[in-house]
Amino acid sequence: MQLAVQARVTSGRKLRVDATCVPTNIHHPTDSGLLVDSVRVLSRIMQHAKPVLAQTRKDAAELCQNHLRSARRIAQSLHRLLRRKGEEKLEQQRELYQHLVQTTSEVVQQSERVSQALRRRGEQIAQSLREQVQQVLPLVRRVIAQTRTRVLSGKQVASEEKVLSLFEPHTRVIPRHKGGADVEFGRLVTLDEVEGGIITRFEVLEQPNEHGQAEGALKHHLRLFGHPPRLVAADRGVHSARTQRTLEEAGVQVVAIPAVGKISAKRQAVEHSPPFRRGYRWRAGIEGRIHSLRRDYGLRRCAYHGMAGLKRWLGWGIMASNLKHIAQAKASRSPHKQAA
Secondary structure: OHHHHHOOOOOOOEEEEEEEEEEEOOOOOOHHHHHHHHHHHHHHHHHHHHHHHOOOOOOHHHHOOOOHHHHHHHHHHHHHHHOOOOOHHHHHHHHHHHHHHHHHHHHHHHHHHHHHHHHOOOOHHHHHHHHHHHHHHHHHHHHHHHHHHHHHOOOOOOHHHOOOOOOOOOOEEEEOOOOOOOEEEEEEEEEEEEOOOEEEEEEEOOOOOOOOHHHHHHHHHHHHHOOOOOEEEEOHHHOOOOHHHHHHHHOOOEEEOOOOOOOOHHHHHHHOOHHHHHHHHHHOHHHHHHHHHHHHOOOOOEOOOHHHHHHHHHHHHHHHHHHHHHHHHHHHOOHHHHHO
């Protein structure tokens, strides 16, 4: 941002805020797929632990028995069953899920015994394998619990409590309010943009809700530029009960954020005023910026792992976009202006 201000690309006079979903690199989550993934991951760790335990235990082969083929066979039967029609398939589906949950639970118990056996070994590889087991087991137990709740009991599981991937456990279900798929699997990210096409801030939201994000954007803008923007624009998803008052008290002249719900005649007059309408039209430009970030700078899908990797992936993409806009702005000036 210091480089952008020095190059006179932006001065922080306008600010617009919007959010987008950044999908994580996972396959479509299903209960049967997560159970098979659980068996596969734990079985792979136990296969690596077998030669380590075989040095001191005669029952290492039995202790590290692989159940992956059995789990995959049950999952294939479930997939074939879903193509059929009729009410009989519901009871058969329930039985197959019960069998798959039982198989996964047996693998969990087997992994606990392997972890205890590895604990007695002093080699570094044994301790590394034990740490891998301890990292995966809590997620696998949650997968088993949510399958029993959703499939066997017919109850719902809260969105924030669902496990959607063993490898990207920070993934959330993000509802879509546009055409296409009903939901996306990733994290909701809010973006702040000033004039000149420069992204000044991004934040990975804990909940798929962007209400009140304009206040955080204003605080960051004040720390960055030392003065409030003349205009703050966002869609109605960013609006909250105190947004308008907070921004106006901070010195923002035009707050182009539509109110939510039924509005009064006074508020209608404000939203139909020329400054509000001009500011809200300028807000639409951030949709194009998000599309550019998704198309050209990797925000279509995160290729890094974990929450830290997601933030690093976002940071690299946004930094590259900002540097390109600074370079384009400098290159587009006339030689006379560049010399000045």
